[in-house]
Amino acid sequence: MKLSLRHTFSASVEQIFAAHIDQEVREQACRESGALSYQVRVRTSADGTAQVEVERVMPATVPDYVRKFVGDTITVRQVEDWSAPDGGGARRATIRVSMPGQPVMMAGTAQLSPDTNGCVEQVTGDVKVAIPLLGRRVEPEIVKVLEAALRIEHRAAEDWVRSQR
Numbered sequence: 001m002k003l004s005l006r007h008t009f010s011a012s013v014e015q016i017f018a019a020h021i022d023q024e025v026r027e028q029a030c031r032e033s034g035a036l037s038y039q040v041r042v043r044t045s046a047d048g049t050a051q052v053e054v055e056r057v058m059p060a061t062v063p064d065y066v067r068k069f070v071g072d073t074i075t076v077r078q079v080e081d082w083s084a085p086d087g088g089g090a091r092r093a094t095i096r097v098s099m100p101g102q103p104v105m106m107a108g109t110a111q112l113s114p115d116t117n118g119c120v121e122q123v124t125g126d127v128k129v130a131i132p133l134l135g136r137r138v139e140p141e142i143v144k145v146l147e148a149a150l151r152i153e154h155r156a157a158e159d160w161v162r163s164q165r
Contacts (some may be wrong), residue, residue: 001139003108003125005147007154010118011161017091017112017159021050021082029156030056033134036073048084053077062141069131069138071102075100076149080110089114095125103130104142123150 009016019025023042030038037055044050055077061069062074077100082093089111097106108125127143129135 001127001136001143003106003123003127003146005123005150006125007121007151008117008119009113009121009154009161011156011158013032013085013087013089013091013112013114013119015161015164016119016121016157017050017082017111019160020080020112021052021128022160025156025160026052026054026153029149029157030054032156033152034059048083050080052080052082058145062145065070065134066138066141069134070099070102073101076145095123097125103135104128104138106146121154 021042021044023040026040026042027038030040033056035058038054038056041053042050055075058071058074058076060072060074062070077098079096080093083091085091090111093110095106095108095110098104104127106125106127108123109123110123113120113122127139127146129138129142131138
């Protein structure tokens with residue numbers, strides 16, 4: 001199932017990128033999302049690239065028919081590999097989301113692009129749940145969880161940029 005989320009920021013690509021790779025911003029997003037526990041790892045390179053890994057244990061706030069498969073908690077592991085800025089100032093990340101112990105994965109991208117009012121982030125991905133007969137029924141619930149987490153990450157990034165001004 002396709003995931004697509006677009007968010008505009010009244011900040012530059014580099015400001016939002018800095019927020020995305022800030023350890024405290026990502027930890028704040030985990031706390032705001034209701035994570036029972038979390039671990040954030042950020043690695044930056046001299047060439048302007050970065051990798052962010054976020055693993056959080058979340059309460060399973062999904063319908064009962066999904067909870068039967070996942071249990072009372074869901075571990076979500078997200079890995080983002082961010083590029084250096086291109087010639088136009090945009091940055092791109094490949095995103096991989098998995099749920100260890102569950103047949104769930106998402107492969108996608110995030111693009112931070114300059115805009116007249118700041119920048120736009122477009123996140124797209126394909127969510128797959130490999131459960132025969134039920135996978136397609138569960139995928140919309142997983143997309144909802146991932147979109148909610150992305151909205152919280154966007155809000156945490158905006159708050160951080162505002163605090164830096």
